[in-house]
Amino acid sequence: MSFIVENHRKGGIEINMAVWKFTSAQKAGTIKPQGEKQIVTTPGLVIRGALKYAVLIILSITFVLPLVWMAVSALKIDSQVYTVPPIWIPNPAHWNNFIDAWTAYNFNLYVFNTVVKYAVPVTFLTVASSSLVAYSFARLRWRSRNFLFAICLMTMMIPSQVTIIPLFITFKHLGWLNTYLPLVAPSLCGDAYFIFMLRQFFLTIPPDLSDAAKIDGCSEFGILWRIILPLSKPALAVVALFRFLWAWNDYFGPLIYLNQESQFTIALGIENLRREMEQIGSRLMAYPYLMAVSTIVTIPILIAFFFAQRTFIEGITLTGIKG
């Protein structure tokens, strides 16, 4: 196991640090993307360029179409859903599908549950606990530090399937099923991915800053709070963004711990909608409604991605975090 972490460090971490340095250098404009130098045009190059764009554009369309089809289908009624050839611009467009689908079930409640009971507390707690632990692993000097940090990295390799059964049993005994406690409580203890990422970031902050503060009588917590955290806003933004996104998208956790409709998250709500639509048999408006709700749920992510694209991309290049 230690061998694996060793290699992880070689393969993943150092590379990722290089990436971090690279992205900051790119921001400062010191590194140009390669291949922007020679502008010699020969017929061969033109054909190759055209071919490249053709492939890229066809691929892009293939990647976008499923989501476009989702949005388009949300505007249809059953008779428009399946036609040969498919209808791309429904006429008439049934915009009220969005409201009808959303209100056919308690989706306002599901959004409230997902955001207020799950995503916000988990994001807040993860940022707080992970930065405390990362500070200890990055900036404090203590004997067992490197050993414990290696263990922390190793825990990332443990499949959740191994721990989920005893945790489920424990939470059941505690009477926590159908509450958000099983989903929220673990975030009090930090998340290995984010601890690792924040540690790497904290290491890049010059030690002189905290030394000076220490001489001025600042406590360790004061250094973290007044110096390290304010300088780490980009990294904290990555943590907050991804943790929120994971909660918004989470299916497995809620599937295990929540089964009362009043506690549903968005993901469970959508699955429930599908199940009931299938059971009704006639499948009346099943697909338009499903697509309408799916579209509504995806739009906030699209908006977030539009505004925080850099944070998304940097977060992923830093740690290889799952989207």
Add this chain to the structure above:
Amino acid sequence: MSSTIPGLKRPGMSLLDWRREAMGYLFASPWLIGFLMFTIYPLAASLYYSLTRYDLLRPPVWTGLANYQEIFTTDTTFRLVMSNTLFWVGLSAPLGVISAFLMAFMLNTRIVARSLFRSIFFFPSIVPVVVTAMVWQFLLNVQYGAINASLQALRLPVIPFLSSPVWVKPSLILIQIWAQGTAMVIFLATLQDVPRSLYEAATVDGANEVQKLLNITIPMCSPVILFNLVMAFIAGFQYFTLPWLLTQGGPNRASEFIAVYLYRNAFLFLNMGKASALAWVLFVVIITFTFLLFKGSGRFVFYSGESS
């Protein structure tokens, strides 16, 4: 890095050392507590449960290795599930990594609107997985799906993507490739990090594009290729949500992967003992595969930090 290397220390710690030590543990205590409660305890407990028969209603009954024995001898479903899983991992992980690399490679050439293309290839990976499942189930549907409608419009035969045991795994791989933007973004950042001087030197020496790809780009990216491959393998072994939502393991158990089978045993059959045993089998398989990947890749992976 650390000033306190065990063994080089003078015997006995000064007051300052003790304070440092306490501070370290204090700040790391959230993780330490979590490690004990959410990692060590569940690991030990699940090992124990795997040696029992436990249905949540009655207390666990010690059965020794019976669960493991059942899994490896009488349980024919497990054999099917394991071969499904190995097929899935063996195909989806390399294909996902190769497609991600190729897309990143294309984006790393001189093109306009690179970040637009990057966004388009990346975005599907942050769509909620439930939405991914709904959209693709709809697209691939035999009766109502847009892909089959298009095939019909072109007078081609209809393909039962998710309702035929033959097609279901290729269909899942298609979805997998659609949603693997994470690996592509990592590759792109790595590709941009390859020193230009290497390519310039190769150009001077008269190397063509293919030679540059094989002798510079791939070796320089090899640690990240390995990283992405390992991640894809680990995720592949735990593949649950999409097959569960799309096919519930069907048709004819063609998409019943080990994580699906484990979930079924634990939370539908309430067979916690057997499910725990399955989890440990999965864990051991993942560790073995990861280890073999690292061991076997030693010759092919180039760490630039080592040679310079």
